[in-house]
Amino acid sequence: MKSNEKNFIKRLQRQKEDALEFIVDIYLPLIKGITHKVLVPLQNDGLIDECINDIFLSIWNNAEKFHGDSDDFKKWIAAIAKFKAIDYYRKANKKIEIISDEFNLIMEKSVEDELIIMEDREELIKLINQLDPVDQKVFMMKYLLGLKTEEIGEKLGLTRAAIDNRIYRGKKKLQQNAMNISLGGSVI
Numbered sequence: 001m002k003s004n005e006k007n008f009i010k011r012l013q014r015q016k017e018d019a020l021e022f023i024v025d026i027y028l029p030l031i032k033g034i035t036h037k038v039l040v041p042l043q044n045d046g047l048i049d050e051c052i053n054d055i056f057l058s059i060w061n062n063a064e065k066f067h068g069d070s071d072d073f074k075k076w077i078a079a080i081a082k083f084k085a086i087d088y089y090r091k092a093n094k095k096i097e098i099i100s101d102e103f104n105l106i107m108e109k110s111v112e113d114e115l116i117i118m119e120d121r122e123e124l125i126k127l128i129n130q131l132d133p134v135d136q137k138v139f140m141m142k143y144l145l146g147l148k149t150e151e152i153g154e155k156l157g158l159t160r161a162a163i164d165n166r167i168y169r170g171k172k173k174l175q176q177n178a179m180n181i182s183l184g185g186s187v188i
Contacts, residue, residue, distance in 0.1 A: 002022075003019040008023065009066065009069075012059075020060055024056060031056075035048055035055065035084075036048060038086055039088060042089065051084055127178060130173070131173060135169075139167070142167060
């Protein structure tokens, strides 16, 4: 049985793929229009396409929640499209603001601040070099390269728990060594 104007809602609610294809064929121009209108100021066609795909996924995943006829269905998917597009717009705007704020922070640093940061980084690297070789790699990957624990685990062949333990013990050792330096000791 194929989906048509009379049965597509029921078939969609039963998760029949031909119903989704029917909806895409019939309602894609409506959804594209709504999404484009909201997201065009961002000038990102990839984001618009991603949003449209997400809208159809939401329709598919929430079809059982819809109750009504085809006129109501059109209003329902238009509302989903509108709110998804607004969500995407807000997320994209937030990223732009964050990047802008970070750029402003970078621009506001003085030469003295940069020198202090460089000295601190050199001291930190000296402290990290006192750790075991595996712990050194973990700290470099985590804090200097910004890798996630899972990525570090894959690269080093360690479990998440092992990495978390190494970080915990390493931090304690670094703190202890830093205290020795501040009390007049030296870096080994």
